[in-house]
Amino acid sequence: MAEFIFWIIWVLIIASAALVAFGNNLIHSVFALMGTFLGVAGIYIFLNADFLAVTQIVVYVGGILVLLVFGIMLTNQITTARISQSSVQKGLGVLVVLGLLTIILTAVLPHDWVGSITPMAFNETVEGIGRLLFTDYLILFEIASVLLLGALIGAATLARKEL
Amino acid sequence: MIQSLANWILSFDILAGMGNPVAWGLSLFVVSALIFVFVALNAIVLVYIERKVSAFMQVRLGPMRVGKFGSLQTVADALKLLQKEDIIPQMADKILFVIGPWVILVASVVTFAAIPFSDTLLAANMNIGLFYVVSISSIVVLGIVMAGWASNNKWSLYGAMRSAAQIISYEIPVGITLIAVVAVVGSLNLQTIVIAQGGTGNLFHWIPIPLPNWFVFHDPFLFLAAFIYLTGATAEINRTPFDIPESESELVAGFMTEFSGLRWALFFLSEYANATLVAFLVSIIFLGGWQSPFSTYGGAQVGFSILTLLAIMWTVFVKIKAKRLSIFPVGLSLVITLCAWLFPGFALWLASPGLFWMLLKVASIIFLLMWFRWTFPRLRVDQLMYVSWKVILPISLINLMGVAVWMWLTGEIQF
Amino acid sequence: MGRLHAEEMVLNMGPQHPSTHGVLRLKLRTDGEIVSHIEPVIGYLHRSFEKHAENLEYQMVTPFTGRCDYLGAMGSEHGYAMAVEKMMGIELPERVEYLRVIFAELQRIASHLVALGTFGLDVGAITPFIYCFRERELILDLFEMASGARLLYNYIWIGGLAHDIPPGFVEKTYEFLDAFDKHVAEYNQILTGNKIFIERAADIGVMTPEIAINYGVTGPSLRASGVNIDIRRTQPYSIYDRFDFDVPLGEGIHGTVGDSWDRYYVRVLEMKESAKIVRQALDQLPVEGDVKSAIPRRIRPPKGEIYFRSENPRGELGYYIVSDGKNVPLRLKMRSPAFSNLSVINEIGQGFMISDVIAILGSLDIVLGEIDR
Amino acid sequence: MKEQEIYADLSAKFGDKIIEFVEEETLNPTVIVKPAALDEICNYLKDSEDLQFDSLMNLAGHDADGESDLSVIYHLYSTSIKHYITLKTFASRDTPAVKSIAKIYRTADWHEREAYDLYGIIFEGHPDLKRILMEEDWEGYPLRKDYVAAEFYRGMRIEKVK
Incomplete structure (x- = not known):
C-alpha cells in the first residue's frame, strides 16, 4: 500500500514538473508547480521528516507559490488571460541536462540500493528540531527571527490606512 | 483510528486473509470517506441553520415549506444544484476553472484528518497536527x-486578489497566536x-474562581489570544465582517461570480467546512476540546443543577411568551439531576461523552460566527489590511511575550 | 511615499449589478482599487414618460407620475396634482389637504426606510434592511387600506383624492407612529452607531455646499451638506406652513459635513420629523369634508405654463407644464431629483475605492425609475 | 429681488441681447433672451452680488407646434437671496444652436444632454454632448411635435403612437 502511494507521488512530481517545464501557459506552469511542491512534501513524509514536509507546504505552497502567482498577475496586463512562454536555446538546454544526468547517474548507479534499505522506525522530529534550534543553533535562530521581525515591521509599514 | 480500524477488520476470521496492507488501505478509504461525508452533511445542516438563525435575527421565518420547518430545504437546494447545467464561460481558462473549486474543497476537507472529535475519534494522531492544519489551509489561497x-x-x-491578500495577511497574526498556545503545552x-x-x-x-483548566482561562494573555484568534480566523475564512473577497454588494460574488451548479456548491461546501474547522480549532485550542466542563465529582452534579435551572427558566419563558406550560424539559432534567446527586458515578458517566461536548462547543462558535455575519457591516479592503497589520499583529506579538512572562511568573517554566 | 501608478482599467459596474439600485451602469476607470473617473450611463429604464404625457389627458397622467419614482409615488402624485391645480386655480377642501400631507409624509418615511436599508445593504449589513422593510410594510398596509394598492396608488387626484380614508385608518396610523420612535432607536443601535458602519461611511464622498448647489443636488443629500433648503420651509406649498417641524442638517458628527454618514443620518432624523408632521396633521384633521367635491368635471388648464416644485423624499421634484388650453398637456417635463443627485457622483466619488463608490451611491439614494423616466 | 427689477437690471447690462419680459397670470415671469448670449447672461446672474442665482432648478426643451422655433426654458433660483427667474430662449428648428451653460451650472450638463436627446437642440460648448436617455444610435428627436418614429430599430418593430 505504502509503495503504491509512493509511486503515485512519484508520478505526480514528474508529471507536474514536466508541465512546469514544457507547458506554454505561464499561469498553468505556476499552478503545476503546486503539484511538484506537494509531491516533494509527500517524499519527505516517506523519509520520516514530518515536520519538514509540513514546512515545505507552508513555505513553498502557501508562501512562495502565492508570491509567484501575484508576481505574474501584477506584472502583466491582467485583462489578457493567456500568457504564453516558449523555450529558447533548446540545444544548449539539452546539453546541460544531459551533463547533469550523467553526473547524477554516475553517483547513483554504482550503489546497491535495494540491499541497503533497512526500514527505520518513525521518530518524532519536532521536539528534536526545537531542542537543536534553542541549543546548538540558537544564534542562527535568533538572527533569523530578527530578520523576520524586520520583514514583518516592513510589511506593517507598507499597509497604510490611507492608500 | 485508521490502524485500529484495520486491526478490527483483520480480527474477523473471514477477512484476515486480505493481509495488512489491503486492510490498511481499506480503512484509509473508509476514514477519508467518513470525513468527506461529515463535511458534506455538515454543510447541508449548517446552511439550514444559518438560514434559520438569520431569519430569527431578522424577524422572519426562513425556510418553512420543504419538510417540517423547512428542514429539507437545503437538501432540495443541493439536489437542484446537482441538476444545474454545467456552465464554463467561453473565454475562461477551462482547466483551471475546473480544478480551482476542487483544490479549495480538498484543502479544506483534508485538514479534518488531524481534528480530534473525541478522545478516541480521531483520523490521524499527528504529532504536528496544529502545524499541519495551518499549512494545509494555506493551500486554499491558491485555489x-x-x-x-x-x-x-x-x-x-x-x-x-483581495482574498489572497487577506488570507496571507491574517495567517501571520493567527499563527503567532497559536504559537502562544503551543508554548504553553509544548x-x-x-x-x-x-x-x-x-x-x-x-x-x-491565582484568582479563586474554580473553572475548567481550559486555556482561555489559563492567563489573561491567552484569554485575549482567543479573541484575536477568532477575529483572525473569521477573516481567514472570508466571513462577515471580513467577507470582502465575495462581498455581494461590491464584487457581485467575487471569485465565485462565474461559477454555477455543482462547482458553486463546492465553494459553499468548503466555505462551511472552513467555518467548522475554525470552530473546531477554537474549541480545541482554547475551550478544552472534547473535555467536559464537569469532568470531576461534584462538578458533574453542579453542571446538572445548572441544567435544571436553565430548564426552569426556559419553562417560565415559554409560559410568559407563548402562554403554554411545557413541563417535559423540567421534569427530565430534574430526574437526571436527582439521579446525579444520588449516584455520583452515574453523573460522571453522563457528563463525560467527549463528542457531545466537542460538538456543543463547535456549535456555539459557529453560532457566534453567524451572529457576527448577520449584525455587522463589512469593512473596506484597506481597513481590513490596517486591522491585520497595525492592530492584530502587534497585539499578538506582545501577547506571545506576555504568555512567556506569565508562565515564568507562575513557575510553569524555569530557566 | 510616492504612489505607484498601474495601468488604468475600465470596469463596468452594471447594468446588472447588485448595488446600482436598478439598471444603472457606472463606467469606472480604476487604478488598482482606486477609482479615478466615474461615468454614469443611464437610460436603461427610459419609458418615455414625457412623450406619454403629451398624448394623455391630464387626469390620465397621474398613474404615470407614480411609476417614475416608484418608492415615492404619493409624493409624485401630490406634486403633479398641485401643479395642475395651481394652473387651474382650484381651492381644495381642508380635509383633502391634511390627508395629502399625511400620505406624502408617510411616503417620505417609507422611502427613507428603503434608503437606509439599502445603504446598509451596500456596506454589507443585511439585517437592518429587513428591519427597515418591516416598518415600511406597516406604512404600505396603511396605503393599501386607503387606496387599495401597495406601491403605485393613483390615489391623489387633481382636485382631491380617489376615495376618503376608510374607518380605522386614523387609529392604525396613530398606532404606527407610537411604535415608530422605538424602531428608529433600533436602527440607531444596529447601524448608525456601529463602528464599522461609521468607518465605512464617515469622510466618504464629501460634498461641499458649493458643489451640491452647483450640481443641483436637492433634498436630504443637499441638507446633509449643511444647506438649509427644504421647499416645505422655504416656499411652503399645500399646508406645510401650519406644521411645526425641524429641518435636520448634516453636522459632520463622525467626519466632515456632507459625507455619506451625514446623508444617512439626515434621513434618519427626517423620518422622525415626518412622523411629527403626520401626528400633527392627524390631530388637526377635519372630520367633515368631501374629498371629491373639488375635482373638476373637465380638466382644461388655461393657456400658460408653470414650474411647480415640491419636496419629494429624494429632493426637489419639479413639474414644468405647458398648456395650450386643451385637455392634453402640450409639454410636461418632470425635473426629477435623483437625476441631478446622481450627476454629482463623478465629482465626489473620485479618488475613493470601489467599495466607497458603492457607499456613496447608496447614500445618494437614487431611484432609476425617475432618473430615466 | 422682484422679477421686474431683475429684468431691468439685465436689460441695462446686456441691451439688445435681452429681447423682452413676459408676465402673465398663468405664466412664470419670464425673460426672453438671445441664445448666443446665454452663457454671459448666466455668468452675470450667478456672479452678481445682487442676484446670486447659484442654482439652476430646471432646464427644459419645448416644441410648441412642430413648425415654429424650438425653445429652451431655464428656471433659476438663488439659495441665498431666495428669488426666482425664468429665462427662455428660442432656437431655429433647422439649426437649433444655444450656448451651453454646463460649465456655469453643472446641473445643466445632464439636462442639456437630455434636451439634445429629445429635441435635437445643439448646446455649443457642452463638454460631452451625446444622447442620455435614448440609445446612442436612435434616429430622430422623439419629443419634437413633428417626430415620426422609424419603422424598425435594430430589427425590432416600433409600435406607433396614435
Whole structure:
C-alpha cells in the first residue's frame, strides 16, 4: 500500500514538473508547480521528516507559490488571460541536462540500493528540531527571527490606512 | 483510528486473509470517506441553520415549506444544484476553472484528518497536527486565485486578489497566536493540547474562581489570544465582517461570480467546512476540546443543577411568551439531576461523552460566527489590511511575550 | 511615499449589478482599487414618460407620475396634482389637504426606510434592511387600506383624492407612529452607531455646499451638506406652513459635513420629523369634508405654463407644464431629483475605492425609475 | 429681488441681447433672451452680488407646434437671496444652436444632454454632448411635435403612437 502511494507521488512530481517545464501557459506552469511542491512534501513524509514536509507546504505552497502567482498577475496586463512562454536555446538546454544526468547517474548507479534499505522506525522530529534550534543553533535562530521581525515591521509599514 | 480500524477488520476470521496492507488501505478509504461525508452533511445542516438563525435575527421565518420547518430545504437546494447545467464561460481558462473549486474543497476537507472529535475519534494522531492544519489551509489561497483568474472576469479577479491578500495577511497574526498556545503545552499534537486542558483549576491560576483548566482561562494573555484568534480566523475564512473577497454588494460574488451548479456548491461546501474547522480549532485550542466542563465529582452534579435551572427558566419563558406550560424539559432534567446527586458515578458517566461536548462547543462558535455575519457591516479592503497589520499583529506579538512572562511568573517554566 | 501608478482599467459596474439600485451602469476607470473617473450611463429604464404625457389627458397622467419614482409615488402624485391645480386655480377642501400631507409624509418615511436599508445593504449589513422593510410594510398596509394598492396608488387626484380614508385608518396610523420612535432607536443601535458602519461611511464622498448647489443636488443629500433648503420651509406649498417641524442638517458628527454618514443620518432624523408632521396633521384633521367635491368635471388648464416644485423624499421634484388650453398637456417635463443627485457622483466619488463608490451611491439614494423616466 | 427689477437690471447690462419680459397670470415671469448670449447672461446672474442665482432648478426643451422655433426654458433660483427667474430662449428648428451653460451650472450638463436627446437642440460648448436617455444610435428627436418614429430599430418593430 505504502509503495503504491509512493509511486503515485512519484508520478505526480514528474508529471507536474514536466508541465512546469514544457507547458506554454505561464499561469498553468505556476499552478503545476503546486503539484511538484506537494509531491516533494509527500517524499519527505516517506523519509520520516514530518515536520519538514509540513514546512515545505507552508513555505513553498502557501508562501512562495502565492508570491509567484501575484508576481505574474501584477506584472502583466491582467485583462489578457493567456500568457504564453516558449523555450529558447533548446540545444544548449539539452546539453546541460544531459551533463547533469550523467553526473547524477554516475553517483547513483554504482550503489546497491535495494540491499541497503533497512526500514527505520518513525521518530518524532519536532521536539528534536526545537531542542537543536534553542541549543546548538540558537544564534542562527535568533538572527533569523530578527530578520523576520524586520520583514514583518516592513510589511506593517507598507499597509497604510490611507492608500 | 485508521490502524485500529484495520486491526478490527483483520480480527474477523473471514477477512484476515486480505493481509495488512489491503486492510490498511481499506480503512484509509473508509476514514477519508467518513470525513468527506461529515463535511458534506455538515454543510447541508449548517446552511439550514444559518438560514434559520438569520431569519430569527431578522424577524422572519426562513425556510418553512420543504419538510417540517423547512428542514429539507437545503437538501432540495443541493439536489437542484446537482441538476444545474454545467456552465464554463467561453473565454475562461477551462482547466483551471475546473480544478480551482476542487483544490479549495480538498484543502479544506483534508485538514479534518488531524481534528480530534473525541478522545478516541480521531483520523490521524499527528504529532504536528496544529502545524499541519495551518499549512494545509494555506493551500486554499491558491485555489481561490486559480478560480478567480480562470473566470476571466474583472470582478472575479478583484475578489481573488483581495482574498489572497487577506488570507496571507491574517495567517501571520493567527499563527503567532497559536504559537502562544503551543508554548504553553509544548506540543503541536492537537490531542495532547486537548488532554492538557483536563481537570479544574483557578481562573488565571491565582484568582479563586474554580473553572475548567481550559486555556482561555489559563492567563489573561491567552484569554485575549482567543479573541484575536477568532477575529483572525473569521477573516481567514472570508466571513462577515471580513467577507470582502465575495462581498455581494461590491464584487457581485467575487471569485465565485462565474461559477454555477455543482462547482458553486463546492465553494459553499468548503466555505462551511472552513467555518467548522475554525470552530473546531477554537474549541480545541482554547475551550478544552472534547473535555467536559464537569469532568470531576461534584462538578458533574453542579453542571446538572445548572441544567435544571436553565430548564426552569426556559419553562417560565415559554409560559410568559407563548402562554403554554411545557413541563417535559423540567421534569427530565430534574430526574437526571436527582439521579446525579444520588449516584455520583452515574453523573460522571453522563457528563463525560467527549463528542457531545466537542460538538456543543463547535456549535456555539459557529453560532457566534453567524451572529457576527448577520449584525455587522463589512469593512473596506484597506481597513481590513490596517486591522491585520497595525492592530492584530502587534497585539499578538506582545501577547506571545506576555504568555512567556506569565508562565515564568507562575513557575510553569524555569530557566 | 510616492504612489505607484498601474495601468488604468475600465470596469463596468452594471447594468446588472447588485448595488446600482436598478439598471444603472457606472463606467469606472480604476487604478488598482482606486477609482479615478466615474461615468454614469443611464437610460436603461427610459419609458418615455414625457412623450406619454403629451398624448394623455391630464387626469390620465397621474398613474404615470407614480411609476417614475416608484418608492415615492404619493409624493409624485401630490406634486403633479398641485401643479395642475395651481394652473387651474382650484381651492381644495381642508380635509383633502391634511390627508395629502399625511400620505406624502408617510411616503417620505417609507422611502427613507428603503434608503437606509439599502445603504446598509451596500456596506454589507443585511439585517437592518429587513428591519427597515418591516416598518415600511406597516406604512404600505396603511396605503393599501386607503387606496387599495401597495406601491403605485393613483390615489391623489387633481382636485382631491380617489376615495376618503376608510374607518380605522386614523387609529392604525396613530398606532404606527407610537411604535415608530422605538424602531428608529433600533436602527440607531444596529447601524448608525456601529463602528464599522461609521468607518465605512464617515469622510466618504464629501460634498461641499458649493458643489451640491452647483450640481443641483436637492433634498436630504443637499441638507446633509449643511444647506438649509427644504421647499416645505422655504416656499411652503399645500399646508406645510401650519406644521411645526425641524429641518435636520448634516453636522459632520463622525467626519466632515456632507459625507455619506451625514446623508444617512439626515434621513434618519427626517423620518422622525415626518412622523411629527403626520401626528400633527392627524390631530388637526377635519372630520367633515368631501374629498371629491373639488375635482373638476373637465380638466382644461388655461393657456400658460408653470414650474411647480415640491419636496419629494429624494429632493426637489419639479413639474414644468405647458398648456395650450386643451385637455392634453402640450409639454410636461418632470425635473426629477435623483437625476441631478446622481450627476454629482463623478465629482465626489473620485479618488475613493470601489467599495466607497458603492457607499456613496447608496447614500445618494437614487431611484432609476425617475432618473430615466 | 422682484422679477421686474431683475429684468431691468439685465436689460441695462446686456441691451439688445435681452429681447423682452413676459408676465402673465398663468405664466412664470419670464425673460426672453438671445441664445448666443446665454452663457454671459448666466455668468452675470450667478456672479452678481445682487442676484446670486447659484442654482439652476430646471432646464427644459419645448416644441410648441412642430413648425415654429424650438425653445429652451431655464428656471433659476438663488439659495441665498431666495428669488426666482425664468429665462427662455428660442432656437431655429433647422439649426437649433444655444450656448451651453454646463460649465456655469453643472446641473445643466445632464439636462442639456437630455434636451439634445429629445429635441435635437445643439448646446455649443457642452463638454460631452451625446444622447442620455435614448440609445446612442436612435434616429430622430422623439419629443419634437413633428417626430415620426422609424419603422424598425435594430430589427425590432416600433409600435406607433396614435
